[in-house]
Amino acid sequence: MAYDKTLGELLREQGITRRGFLKFCATTASMMALSPSMVPKIAAALENAKRPSVIWLSFQECTGCTESLTRSHSPTIEKLIFDVISLDHHHTLMAASGYGVDEALHDAMKENYGKYLLLVDGSIPVGNPAYSTISGVSNLDQLTEAAKGAAAIVSIGTCAAFGGIPHANPNPTGAVAVSDIIKDKPIINVSGCPPIPVVITGVLAQFLTFGKLPEMDELGRPKAFFGQNIHDRCYRRPFYERGQFAETFDDEGAKKGWCLFKLGCKGPVTYNACATMKWNEGTSWPVESGHGCLGCSEPNFWDMGGFYNSLSTPTIDIAKTAAAGLAAGAAVGVAAGALNRRKKNKAAREHETVTINDLEKGAKS
Amino acid sequence: MLEHMATDSNACGEGDIFTGNVAPILNEIRHALQRLLDEDQTTTIDLRGIPMGPGEEQHLESLLGTGEVTATIDAMGLSTVIETSLAGVWLVVHRNDNDDILGKFIEITRNPTILESQTEDMHSALERLPGILADYS
Amino acid sequence: MTSVEFLQWVRGPGLAIASIIFVFGMTLKVLEIFMLGRKKNLAELRSSGVKEGFRTIITRFGAVDRFTTRRTMFTHITGWVFHVGLFVAIFLLTPHIELFKSFLGFGWPALPTAIVDFVTVITLITLLIILFHRITNPVLRYLSVGEDYVVWVLTFLPMLTGYMAYHHLFFPYTWLLGIHILSVCILMALFPFTKLTHAVTLFFSRWYNGYMGGQKGVKQ
Numbered sequence: 052m053a054y055d056k057t058l059g060e061l062l063r064e065q066g067i068t069r070r071g072f073l074k075f076c077a078t079t080a081s082m083m084a085l086s087p088s089m090v091p092k093i094a095a096a097l098e099n100a101k102r103p104s105v106i107w108l109s110f111q112e113c114t115g116c117t118e119s120l121t122r123s124h125s126p127t128i129e130k131l132i133f134d135v136i137s138l139d140h141h142h143t144l145m146a147a148s149g150y151g152v153d154e155a156l157h158d159a160m161k162e163n164y165g166k167y168l169l170l171v172d173g174s175i176p177v178g179n180p181a182y183s184t185i186s187g188v189s190n191l192d193q194l195t196e197a198a199k200g201a202a203a204i205v206s207i208g209t210c211a212a213f214g215g216i217p218h219a220n221p222n223p224t225g226a227v228a229v230s231d232i233i234k235d236k237p238i239i240n241v242s243g244c245p246p247i248p249v250v251i252t253g254v255l256a257q258f259l260t261f262g263k264l265p266e267m268d269e270l271g272r273p274k275a276f277f278g279q280n281i282h283d284r285c286y287r288r289p290f291y292e293r294g295q296f297a298e299t300f301d302d303e304g305a306k307k308g309w310c311l312f313k314l315g316c317k318g319p320v321t322y323n324a325c326a327t328m329k330w331n332e333g334t335s336w337p338v339e340s341g342h343g344c345l346g347c348s349e350p351n352f353w354d355m356g357g358f359y360n361s362l363s364t365p366t367i368d369i370a371k372t373a374a375a376g377l378a379a380g381a382a383v384g385v386a387a388g389a390l391n392r393r394k395k396n397k398a399a400r401e402h403e404t405v406t407i408n409d410l411e412k413g414a415k416s
Numbered sequence: 417m418l419e420h421m422a423t424d425s426n427a428c429g430e431g432d433i434f435t436g437n438v439a440p441i442l443n444e445i446r447h448a449l450q451r452l453l454d455e456d457q458t459t460t461i462d463l464r465g466i467p468m469g470p471g472e473e474q475h476l477e478s479l480l481g482t483g484e485v486t487a488t489i490d491a492m493g494l495s496t497v498i499e500t501s502l503a504g505v506w507l508v509v510h511r512n513d514n515d516d517i518l519g520k521f522i523e524i525t526r527n528p529t530i531l532e533s534q535t536e537d538m539h540s541a542l543e544r545l546p547g548i549l550a551d552y553s
Numbered sequence: 554m555t556s557v558e559f560l561q562w563v564r565g566p567g568l569a570i571a572s573i574i575f576v577f578g579m580t581l582k583v584l585e586i587f588m589l590g591r592k593k594n595l596a597e598l599r600s601s602g603v604k605e606g607f608r609t610i611i612t613r614f615g616a617v618d619r620f621t622t623r624r625t626m627f628t629h630i631t632g633w634v635f636h637v638g639l640f641v642a643i644f645l646l647t648p649h650i651e652l653f654k655s656f657l658g659f660g661w662p663a664l665p666t667a668i669v670d671f672v673t674v675i676t677l678i679t680l681l682i683i684l685f686h687r688i689t690n691p692v693l694r695y696l697s698v699g700e701d702y703v704v705w706v707l708t709f710l711p712m713l714t715g716y717m718a719y720h721h722l723f724f725p726y727t728w729l730l731g732i733h734i735l736s737v738c739i740l741m742a743l744f745p746f747t748k749l750t751h752a753v754t755l756f757f758s759r760w761y762n763g764y765m766g767g768q769k770g771v772k773q
Contacts, residue, residue, distance in 0.1 A: 063536075067491075067492060068491050068534070068536075068537050069534035069535070069536040069537045070489060070491045070530060070534055070537065071491035071492040073529065073530055073534070074489075074491055074492060074493075074495060074510050074518075074530060075492060077510065077519060077521065077530075078510050078518040078519040080462075081462050081464050081465070081518075081519040081521075082519075084465060086462075087460035087461070087462050087521060088460070090460075269555070269556070269725075270555060280721070280725075280726055282726070283721070284467045285467070286467055286468065286469035286470075286472075289436070291666060292665065292666050292667055293665050293666070293667075294647055294663050294664065294665040294666055296647065308470075312647065312648070312651075313647070313651060319726055319730070320557075320560065320726060320727045320730060322725075326467050327464065327465060327466065327467050328464065332516045332517055333464070333517065335470070339469075339470055349557050349727075350555060350557045350558070351557055351558070351561060354561065355561065356564060356565075360655070361648065361651040361655075362648070362730075363648035363649065363651045363652045364651055364652050364654075364655035365564050365565065365568045365569075365652070365655065365656075366561065366564045366565040367564075367565050367566070367568060367569045369568070369569075369572055369655065369656040370656045372569045372572050372573050372576075373572050373573070373576045373656070375573055375576075376572060376573040376574070376575065376576030376577040376580070377576050377577075377580050379573075379577045379580075380576060380577035380578065380579065380580025380581045380584070381580050381584065383577070383581050384580050384581040384582075384583070384584030384585055384588075385584060385588070387581060387584070387585050387588075388584055388585050388587070388588025388589070389588070391585060391588065391589060392588060392589075392590070395589075
């Protein structure tokens with residue numbers, strides 16, 4: 052594998068013209084949510100960028116993130132894998148099988164120690180490591196070993212970033228996020244279930260272009276993609292302001308494309324790029340297709356009180372708790388009332404009549 | 417593109433929802449065009465960074481219309497460069513080998529950079545010319 | 554604790570604790586008041602007093618006489634404005650109605666968010682004016698105890714945090730929504746044990762005043 056050649060050299064060798072390169076830079080800038088005025092800088096950086104080795108480990112996951120990535124359209128997956136990065140290990144996508152897989156992993160780790168980019172999808176079971184093993188090696192051991200030589204770690208998908216669905220209550224496997232285990236490496240969370248493919252490649256492109264991870268939010272997500280609130284960027288927002296809501300999925304409001312807040316949309320507390328980047332080559336996104344946002348790029352989205360319950364409703368049974376309060380209040384209230392009554396009666400019984408003589412006596416003494 | 421628009425509007429009809437972002441973009445274009453004339457400064461607007469409702473982008477494109485120049489570039493997939501009915505306002509659409517749209521930009525410029533011959537490419541052309549000459553003679 | 558965990562806590566266990574305290578406290582207070590009882594009225598009744606009781610609930614929304622009205626105009630206007638504002642913000646905003654619907658089983662029409670937003674601003678300003686008045690007016694200040702200021706803060710905070718959450722001011726929305734719900738939880742938990750109980754007891758006491766008054770006097 053040619054790790055020492057720059058990307059510019061590699062592209063020229065493949066007969067890609069400068070025009071093609073500029074086009075690539077323009078779409079890359081767009082993908083990284085950078086201003087078009089950054090294109091010349093990106094071109095200069097990419098020209099001299101070295102092709103990094105990428106190792107992808109899959110733990111407790113559903114392969115949805117890989118499915119998403121392979122549908123990434125800019126640049127195409129082929130371009131991404133063969134030209135821009137060197138994907139040295141990926142269970143699902145690699146040709147090798149059996150021991151060859153483990154060999155490829157160890158070779159890549161050894162050859163690029165300290166330099167490779169580690170991509171992880173899926174959560175790690177720490178309750179009992181046996182819940183998920185690869186070639187008899189627990190996910191926990193494999194992650195800690197691979198993380199040692201990594202330049203940086205990208206947690207792909209909500210499972211790797213925050214624990215995701217395996218972490219959902221009651222979390223039978225004791226699933227945790229990558230960042231719960233690895234503390235001494237830069238980690239970036241590309242959350243989503245799955246993440247927007249362009250966001251995955253965008254983060255890789257950013258690492259490739261600038262050699263470091265991009266600016267992150269409080270949850271370790273790249274701000275360029277997760278800095279915006281779905282609700283704020285939603286094209287249905289004006290209906291929210293006007294108080295026009297779909298009440299069911301097939302009423303007049305739903306047909307007119309009104310706000311989906313009442314149908315459980317979690318857009319107001321979800322940070323992701325769906326509203327602008329959209330899905331399937333910018334065709335549409337969940338809210339545009341008539342379904343509220345599930346909040347899949349947020350931690351614990353599975354336990355946010357139900358996908359179809361609106362955000363302002365409690366996650367507990369408030370009637371039940373209120374009934375408990377009522378029963379307790381009634382019991383204590385009756386008791387307190389009885390006590391007060393007794394006190395009052397006692398006071399009345401013990402009341403002594405005071406005469407003017409008593410008062411005079413009191414004044415003299 | 418026009419065909420696409422027609423089917424889209426048939427399919428969506430009343431369902432088209434406008435975010436109201438078209439007017440600010442048109443205003444941005446207006447200022448950029450003024451800047452181009454006054455200071456010879458070019459501007460690029462990335463349409464991906466702007467929220468659009470269903471059918472809204474097509475609406476913007478139809479407002480801009482098609483002008484005198486249409487060019488296609490075959491580099492890592494097709495790209496189309498169209499001068500809109502407004503001179504100096506170009507619509508650049510990049511596609512990959514699978515014809516998927518990679519990016520859509522509005523460029524306010526006399527001449528989109530991507531159309532110009534690139535220095536690096538001219539160098540390699542110069543390197544190739546002696547060979548062609550040798551074959552010819 | 555991340556913003557999401559915080560929001561989850563206030564929407565779940567936090568709210569549960571607050572509503573238990575609220576319902577418990579209110580039941581306790583109301584029962585205590587009713588169980589105190591009254592001495593038997595030995596006089597001949599002018600009327601049963603029930604009708605007069607209900608009438609008084611309504612008539613006390615206005616002032617007793619013109620002189621009093623003029624003297625206390627400021628309190629009347631600001632009091633009305635912020636109480637109506639609270640009513641609009643609490644009961645006529647869509648997300649709030651959704652909350653009531655989730656445990657009452659029914660909802661009612663909401664006002665457009667922009668109107669509720671405007672009313673909230675008016676309410677916030679009015680509450681600030683009222684606080685200023687309480688502090689600057691020597692008589693009011695003399696009469697005020699610590700609880701009066703606590704109650705003011707308890708009322709002001711949910712309005713302020715709700716406004717901030719809606720406009721995404723200073724913090725990410727997830728934090729703001731969590732803080733807003735927390736401020737309401739605190740309000741609910743302290744409600745039964747402060748003067749805020751007047752929101753419920755005022756109807757009983759007004760009715761009782763009218764009832765007593767109605768019974769007194771000579772039958773015509």
